[in-house]
Amino acid sequence: MTTDSIEQLFVNGLEELYYTEQQLIDALETLAEQTNDEAASQAFSEHRTETQEHVNRLEQVFEQIGEEPQAKDEQVVDALIDEHEQFAQENDGDVLDRYNIEVGQKTEHYEIAAYGNLTSFAGKLGYDEAADLLEETLREEESALDELSQAGEQFDEQQIASD
Ligand SMILES: [Fe+2]
Numbered sequence: 635m636t637t638d639s640i641e642q643l644f645v646n647g648l649e650e651l652y653y654t655e656q657q658l659i660d661a662l663e664t665l666a667e668q669t670n671d672e673a674a675s676q677a678f679s680e681h682r683t684e685t686q687e688h689v690n691r692l693e694q695v696f697e698q699i700g701e702e703p704q705a706k707d708e709q710v711v712d713a714l715i716d717e718h719e720q721f722a723q724e725n726d727g728d729v730l731d732r733y734n735i736e737v738g739q740k741t742e743h744y745e746i747a748a749y750g751n752l753t754s755f756a757g758k759l760g761y762d763e764a765a766d767l768l769e770e771t772l773r774e775e776e777s778a779l780d781e782l783s784q785a786g787e788q789f790d791e792q793q794i795a796s797d
C-alpha cells in the first residue's frame with residue numbers, strides 16, 4: 635500500500651468520525667434522558683460533554699493536515715441509532731436500560747477501533763500533533779467503555795440479587 639492510499643484512508647476515517655461524533659452528541663443526550671440506571675445515565679451525560687470536545691479535536695486535526703472539516707455519512711452509526719430508536723419504541727423499564735448500556739458499549743468499541751487506527755495512521759504519516767489529539771480522544775473512549783461495562787455488570791448483579 636502506498637503512503638498516498640494511507641493518507642486517503644486517514645482522511646476518509648476522519649470524515650466518517652466527524653459525522654459519527656456529531657450524531658453521537660444527540661444520541662448520548664437521548665440515552666442519558668431515557669436511562670433510569672443512575673451510573674449509566676451519568677456515564678452517558680458525561681461522555682456527551684466529552685463528545686463535544688471530540689468534534690472540536692477533529693476540527694483541529696483537519697486544520698493540522700490542511701484539510702477542510704468535512705462530514706461523510708457513516709452507515710455504522712446510522713444503523714446503531716436506527717436500531718436503538720426502534721427498540722426504544724417497543725420496550726421500556728429495565729430491559730431498555732440494559733439495552734441502552736449495550737448499545738453504548740457497541741458504539742465505544744466502534745470508536746476505539748476507529749481512533750486506534752487513525753492514531754496509528756497519523757503517526758505513520760508524520761502528523762505527530764494530530765496523533766496526540768486522536769490518542770487523547772481514544773483514551774476518553776476507552777474510559778467511557780469501562781464505565782459502561784461496569785454499569786452493565788452492576789446492573790446484572792442487582793437483577794440477579796432481586797430475582
Ligand atoms: Fe467520541
Ligand SMILES: [Fe+2]
Nearest residue numbers: 742745775778
Ligand atoms: Fe464515545
